[in-house]
Amino acid sequence: MSRQPHSIDELQDIVSRLPSTRNEDWKYTDLASARDISSRWLAAGRESLSLALQDEVEAVTHAIDANWIVIANGELQHPIDVNGASRLDDAPSSDTVLAELNAALLKDGLRLRIEDALDKPIGILMIDGTEDASVSQAYVEIEFAPGASGEIIEYHASKGDADQYANTIVSVALGDAASARHLRVQNRAAHHVQTGHTSVSVGRDANYTMSGFDLGGGLIRNDVIIDIAAAGAEVSFDGLYLAGEGQHIDNHTRVDHRVGPARSRQEYRGILNGHCRCVWNGKAIVHEGADGTDADQANHNLLLSEKAEIDAKPELEIYADDVKCSHGTTVGQLDETSLFYLRSRGLDKRHATQVLTHAFASDLVARMPVDAAKEALATVVEHRLAELLDSDPDTFS
Amino acid sequence: MLEISNLHCSIGDSEILRGLSLSVNAGEVHAIMGPNGSGKSTLAQVIAGHQDYEVTAGAVTYEGKDLLDLEPEERAREGIFLGFQYPVEIPGVNNAYLLKTAVNAKRKHQGLGEVDAFEFLKLAREKMAALGMDPKFLNRGVNEGFSGGEKKRNEILQMAMLEPKLAILDETDSGLDIDALKAVAEGVNSLRNPDRAIVLVTHYQRLLDYVKPDFVHVLSEGQIVRSGDKSLALELEDKGYDWVREAASA
Numbered sequence: 001m002s003r004q005p006h007s008i009d010e011l012q013d014i015v016s017r018l019p020s021t022r023n024e025d026w027k028y029t030d031l032a033s034a035r036d037i038s039s040r041w042l043a044a045g046r047e048s049l050s051l052a053l054q055d056e057v058e059a060v061t062h063a064i065d066a067n068w069i070v071i072a073n074g075e076l077q078h079p080i081d082v083n084g085a086s087r088l089d090d091a092p093s094s095d096t097v098l099a100e101l102n103a104a105l106l107k108d109g110l111r112l113r114i115e116d117a118l119d120k121p122i123g124i125l126m127i128d129g130t131e132d133a134s135v136s137q138a139y140v141e142i143e144f145a146p147g148a149s150g151e152i153i154e155y156h157a158s159k160g161d162a163d164q165y166a167n168t169i170v171s172v173a174l175g176d177a178a179s180a181r182h183l184r185v186q187n188r189a190a191h192h193v194q195t196g197h198t199s200v201s202v203g204r205d206a207n208y209t210m211s212g213f214d215l216g217g218g219l220i221r222n223d224v225i226i227d228i229a230a231a232g233a234e235v236s237f238d239g240l241y242l243a244g245e246g247q248h249i250d251n252h253t254r255v256d257h258r259v260g261p262a263r264s265r266q267e268y269r270g271i272l273n274g275h276c277r278c279v280w281n282g283k284a285i286v287h288e289g290a291d292g293t294d295a296d297q298a299n300h301n302l303l304l305s306e307k308a309e310i311d312a313k314p315e316l317e318i319y320a321d322d323v324k325c326s327h328g329t330t331v332g333q334l335d336e337t338s339l340f341y342l343r344s345r346g347l348d349k350r351h352a353t354q355v356l357t358h359a360f361a362s363d364l365v366a367r368m369p370v371d372a373a374k375e376a377l378a379t380v381v382e383h384r385l386a387e388l389l390d391s392d393p394d395t396f397s
Numbered sequence: 398m399l400e401i402s403n404l405h406c407s408i409g410d411s412e413i414l415r416g417l418s419l420s421v422n423a424g425e426v427h428a429i430m431g432p433n434g435s436g437k438s439t440l441a442q443v444i445a446g447h448q449d450y451e452v453t454a455g456a457v458t459y460e461g462k463d464l465l466d467l468e469p470e471e472r473a474r475e476g477i478f479l480g481f482q483y484p485v486e487i488p489g490v491n492n493a494y495l496l497k498t499a500v501n502a503k504r505k506h507q508g509l510g511e512v513d514a515f516e517f518l519k520l521a522r523e524k525m526a527a528l529g530m531d532p533k534f535l536n537r538g539v540n541e542g543f544s545g546g547e548k549k550r551n552e553i554l555q556m557a558m559l560e561p562k563l564a565i566l567d568e569t570d571s572g573l574d575i576d577a578l579k580a581v582a583e584g585v586n587s588l589r590n591p592d593r594a595i596v597l598v599t600h601y602q603r604l605l606d607y608v609k610p611d612f613v614h615v616l617s618e619g620q621i622v623r624s625g626d627k628s629l630a631l632e633l634e635d636k637g638y639d640w641v642r643e644a645a646s647a
Contacts, residue, residue, distance in 0.1 A: 335485075336448075336449075337485050338485050338487050340445075340447055340448070340469060341481065341484070341485040341487070342487075342495070343446075343468070343469040343470045343473070344445050344446070344469050344470075344472075344473055344478075344479050344481075345470075345473055345495065345498075345499035345502070345555065345559075346470050346473035346474045346498075346499050346502035346503050346506070346559075347470055347498060347499065347502055348468070348470045348502075349468075349470070351498075351502075352470075355490055355495075355498070356487070356490070358489070358490075359487060359488065359489025359490045359538075360489065362489040363489065
């Protein structure tokens, strides 16, 4: 091991330096609870008994036909029966405090190397559940060799009443002409905290398609960082976030177009009900010389309650001449005319609302990149939407 | 079946209906005509329960019940159908899904079980064929990308599947070419029966060439100013609405 074990003071110091709301990138998302959970867990000796997670693991791995790798409370579950998968000792320490925390506390990293065309999706289930407050780290490195292709499912889940903070880092590298389809599902328990970082580097003529679904969690922050440093790349990603009473979901995305021609598009949609807050910050940077860039970003939000709050911010920085960039952000309520139309056909207000919110999300569910997971995900989304409508008692009063 | 007496109704600060009375019995077809802004569409929307219109005076009873007490969905389940002047496009909601959900909502209210999916599709396809609709419309989003004529046919399809007791068709004839007009008229005529009442709200009498009304009412400034049989529609066509306005104010 190259890494020196950290003393408790060093670890407490890292925790104390987790981003605060004084940092512009973290203006709307307060990690006080993550700091508090981490600090208590460190003081208590970093031990907490695992809950039985077998049922929860099977609920996911049986519903979606994939080759699954399970990381429970930060520990790889053996045997790892997937070609090209191996354990990593270390995560590279990088310039952010979250990466530093990840590297300092990581138990097991995971490396996936995909050499050719996968015939079945690879699923990585990161699940946490402990009796007392706990903190877990996951670090996953996925590398697609030149010309390789395949589908990856990244599934985050958690269980239990105890406080939990998960800090996950997923890094995807696509070789030239590689093609990756990536589904990310975050369905944590209602009060749990997660910071999730996804970074993607895209090779020449490579194709990357991703969909993220944020269905659960108490305080969730996702960062998706995409780096296009070779010509001919095609990047497409979607995000759906469903936030109910008490939830906070923050999606920050950043796409760096360093060379052209290349295309990126993103569409995030949110449905919010009750007292909750969501953030979408989509940044696209077209660097000098990246001519022939085509970048499109969209964010649409449906607010079902006056208590719901969305902070939506598209950011375009363009330093090249020959580019096509667009962005659009909308925030709205349910369309009253559509609602009346459905009610005049005999659907009660709740049912009509459910139909319309479902329709709002339907494009993203339909476009979901991993066919094997489509049915299971559609069911989870449907169920979550129904819960969401009932999470604010005022919505149908 | 439907009794409207001295109905006053406003949207915001402006009063649209100003003491309207109308009685519709089972088996009858009524045409409500009138110039733009006379309150025709408001009347249709108020009967269906649109929340933007405030009833300030008067009463509406439907089969002996106080209609104004019922939510829009309750009215629908009790057998009232409004064919919209501007049917709403709802992308992401499958047309077949809406039809089936609407039929089942009504059946549930009647204490019946859900429709058999196979029988339902068969029936829907038959009705679509009669209306000259391509069955592929079943799998499209509700009215999504439909032409004006397709939207109106889709309204008639919904009506045919829901088999309402009281159908109110708001300007269903507007914007239709002659083929679509005939198809829609045939759809309406096929639903005529002794247990059902149909109210046609229309600006022009040309629909009435194909669907012969038992009664024609002329609405002006929120009141029915003249009622008669189908010859009144022809007279209106001939003399124009000014004639009615002058007659009303005289």
